[in-house]
Amino acid sequence: MEKIYKLGKSSWRTIEEGNELSWMIGNGIGGYSNNTVIGGGATAFHSYLVASLNPPVNRVALFTRTQEEIKIGNNKIDLASQQYVNSAKNGEKYLEKFIFDTVPEYVYRVDDTYIRKTIAMEYGHNTVVVCYEIENGIEDSKLKIVPLFNCRQAGELSEKSELKFDIELKDRILKLKPKNNEEVNINFYISEGEFYDRSLIPTTMATPNYLFEENNYYIIDNRTGSLGLDNHFTPYEINIDIKAFEKKKFYIKCTIEEINDKDGFTILEEYKERAEKIVKNAGYDDNFINNLIKAGDHFIVNRNSTGLKTILAGYPWFTDWGRDTMIAFEGLVLVPKRFKEAEEILESFAMYVKNGLIPNLFPAENTPPEYNTVDASLWYFQAVYKYLQYCKNTDSYDFVREKIYPKLIEIFKAYSTKTDFSIGMDSDGLIFAGDGLDQVTWMDVRVGELVVTPRHGKPVEINALWYNALHILERLSIEFGEEYKVYSKLVTKVKKSFNDKFWNEEKQCLYDVVDEYDDKIRPNQIWAVSLPFSILDEDKERKVVETVYKHLYNTYGLRSLSYMEDGYKGKYIGKLIDRDCAYHMGTTWGFLIGGFITAYCKVNNHSKEAIKRANEMCCIFQDHMRDGCINGIAEIFDGDFPSTGRGCYSQAWSVAEVLRAYAVEVYPYLEK
Template sequence: MELTYKFGRGNWRTIEEGNEREWMIGNGIGGYSGHTIIGGGFRSFHAYLIASMNPPVERYSVFTRTQEQVIVGGREYDLTSQQYVNFSKNGQEYLQRFIFDSVPQYIYQVEDINIKKTIAMEYGHNTVAVCYEISNGSRQALLNVVPLFNFRPIGATTERNQLSFEMELNENVLRLIPEAKKDINISFYSSEGTYVSRTLRPRSMATPNYLIEENHYYEFDNRNGSLGLDNHYTPYDIQIELKPYERKKFYIKCTVEELDDKDGFTIAEEYRNRTETLMRQSGFNNNLALNLVKAADHFIVDRNSTGLKTVLAGFPWFTDWGRDTMIAFEGLTLCTKRFDDAREILESFVKYIKNGLVPNVFPDKGSEPGYNTVDASLWYIHAVYQYLQYTGGKEDYGFVEEKLYDKMVEIIKAYSTGTDFSIGMDEDGLIHAGNGLDQVTWMDVRVGDFVVTPRHGKPVEINALWYNALCIMKELAKHFNKDYSFYKELAVKVKKSFNEKFWNEEEGCLFDVVDENDARIRPNQIWAVSLPFTMLDKEKEKKIVEKVYQELYSTYGLRSLSVKDPGFKKQYIGKLFDRDCAYHMGTTWAYPIGAFISAYCKVNEYSAEAIARAKEMCEVFEDHMADGCINGIAEIFDGEFSATSRGCFTQAWSVAEVLRAYTVDVLPYCE
């Protein structure tokens, strides 16, 4: 696997085949750019500029993309690759190659004319640049660039009558103010060419509605139960004349900020250079690890409300969630040596701890966060501990004691005495959670009043995390010269109760939930083996790993339910209700593979054979990272045949946990 992904024409024999591979790049404030490798819109989340108006949320599709036509010798070649209602434009037939290193590059060949098109975001800004490098052939030619604009929330679609803008053209700067939000100013600049009103286009190039690109069909949205039709605003063409044998470089730029004079090629170079700096900083010299470092960067973003870093759970639609952030924390920030970002993330979330609970989700509209999670707070304590394992200096312990420790104490107190969502400690020292319609573990789907995976009671991973948290708090209290007897004594009690109640002798593994024992085989038990502080003997740990391997392992993750279970759902597809019913009922999840690999290596005592197998388990993700979202790892896959990306096309904890397991549990033990 190289650090650069290269795709040729065999990957887009049809437009449908080409649309199955996508790319995305982030801007560090919640916005992003993303499309398919053939340049078309495959889903309503595709655009060159998705701007975050209140970082990292309130994301709007602003600049859909550019479409190009080449006119030479009286013939027009349309490079547009797009599905419409009842037909397609197949511009991918002129696409010679697609390359993705840190930014995407399309290489087109039309007769003897070569066109390179690179898209890059300006990091820290809601700005995108599209850079063109053209080598013209032996005849005079004309390149026609058509910019497509919109202004809508990500994932929505736009009716024709909603595309209303105030517009002003001043030399080579076009300014658009959307009627729907008049405090937004979209600025578009081209360093080359003549702006031509679409109403003046030659008849051969005209469309029925000159100012609107109509009826874009999004196959992805349609297969998920939506109509999948969209429209875009196209007020001007930009025409660039090309003399015989002329070489020309120019760029266009779109932003919702003040338009400055930074060159588009400089933006692309800066984006690449920043990525290279992050890779060097990580210290890795392994290609998979370095590509995962690049993938990890997109999720670490600024949050306006705290002025600190946070983590987006997944692209293209998730915001920053407490549970996902803390699970992804080690892989994204510690393995990559981004320790300053790690501190900011811990400090950012500690500001929102309420009644001992870390927020489950920050809504997209900037309203109050939701706290319906039992595990985020326990993962938070784990994240703090891991931060100290990687850093461990006096200053680092001082930061934890001054900024975080009191809230960590609050978490333990709240869980031991009882807090919201029926979260509390029973007489046996174990934690129970959830009641009625509450969904407080990561298996959290509810459709109206239908709770798909209730897991009310004492979930196995929650109590594994509870014991882990108690042991961590004992260690920290000792370090800070505080009384640690409560944590020590309670941990002993929890260990005894856990062993008595959770072991399922018949299956040779752990119950998923007690006291009303749920014997379904799920991946949650793997954390009872993989966490730093665990409660089971070696024999039981090995049996758990064997059971999970036999019934849940599925190449790109662990199934959420055993294939032998009568409730197993083999595919995640269709309307939302159907997908929700399959989400945690067999669907393969990528992120638990990290815990499984850690547990697998542990119970096999890091033998050469175990490390070799674990290495294979990590490196199969190289195949997936050249599919779906290029250089990303999807949230989920089908349960029966884990191949096609489902859910978010790249997910923070998926990337983070593969990176963590590979660089912590595998590479250090390889020869």
């Protein structure tokens, strides 16, 4: 795999093709910048500056993008690429290439003039820069830049009537104060050129519309049930004169902070250098791993409420979810050797343990976390165990003993009795969870009174995780000189109960839920094989892997339900209710590939043939990483034909589990 992504005109033969490809970069505090590879918007999330007003949440789209036009002699060329209700601007015809090398770079050619446009964020700040490099041809030219502004929650749409701002232009700084959010100040600076008031542009219309970019049509939003029509505010344009054969560099800076003297090109280089430093520290001589490490970095962000790091579940809309964080933990922070961040993340969630539960999610506003999850606390054990495996020193054990171990005991006590959301241990030692309208596993969709995948009773992965948690507690208790026999006894009891109740002899695999028996073939059983402490014998482990491979493996992940089961839905598209009803009923999930590859390699003893196949399963994601969101891995794919990424265009646990599976299960066994 190449280190740098380079795309050419074959990627945007039509504007529709170009709008299927996008990019995203983060700023480490929950804000981000994203757009299509042809420079226009295809979803309401596309914006050069989505600022996080309360890191890492409350994300607001403020600076949509720039549109460029170049005049050479009497010839005006519009470089903007955007679909509208009944028309389109097709500036992608002049786009020579798109490069993604940690940051996005557009290269346009008009006759013998080249325009290079690179976008970067200032890490730790709600600031974006757009850096221009012009190589002019034999004629004088004039470049016009039209910046588009907004102020709305990321993913929403704006009516023209909502776009009202107080405006001030002074000393090359344009200040915009949105009427609908007075805590925000948009400061816009350009290092070269002259501002021109667009309200002065002559028009024959009764009401001039030059102050607005109207009726942007978002094709991706439209196919998920939205009208996909948006508007933006554009009070000024910038005009820059360029002499024949002149080479010129200048930049735009847009921020919600005060404009400082930091050069845009310096911000650009610092952003790239930081990413390269993370890659170098990880120490892998493999472009696939290194690209995934860069992709994973965007999810690791600061949380104001704790002053510590956390992990966002996915871009462009998810906040930090406990379950997702713990599943993504090994791939995102341990594989790249980011041990300080690992400690902060573990400590951050430890601060919010309540009744033995860690938060399912932190909402977007300053409201209490939600705790409706049975598996997040159990995955927390796994994250702690893996942290100690990777970071083998006295300090790491001291950290766990002081700040984490008491929380693990608290979780155990809550689960071994009974806690919220009908979570507790039965007389057989197994964990039951959920009742009524509760949705407490990762298959958690509820539409009104409709619980799509109830899974009430004793879910298979919850009890595999419980068994592993008991083993981990037993080991830690011995290490810390604490009482451990209660865990040892339960380990034996849970293993026997699990094998007695979960083995489905007819289908040669595991029931998905017992007591309220569900024999549908689902992927949750794979964790009974992939987790560190084996709860099944080798023969049963192999049969589980074989069944999952046949029924659920699907190129970019595992289906959430076998295509042979009643209720299977092979497409995730259309209105929200249609998508919700397909979400866990056949849709392919990228993150599930990690557990499958671990299990597959395990039952095949990491044989040469197994490593070859596992390598193919991992590396096929390289094709997807050139599609959808460049260098990202989507949340989900269709069950029938997993080609187009669905849901979030880059998902933390998708990236993390492909990275973990390849770096741990495949890379060490490859012939170097």
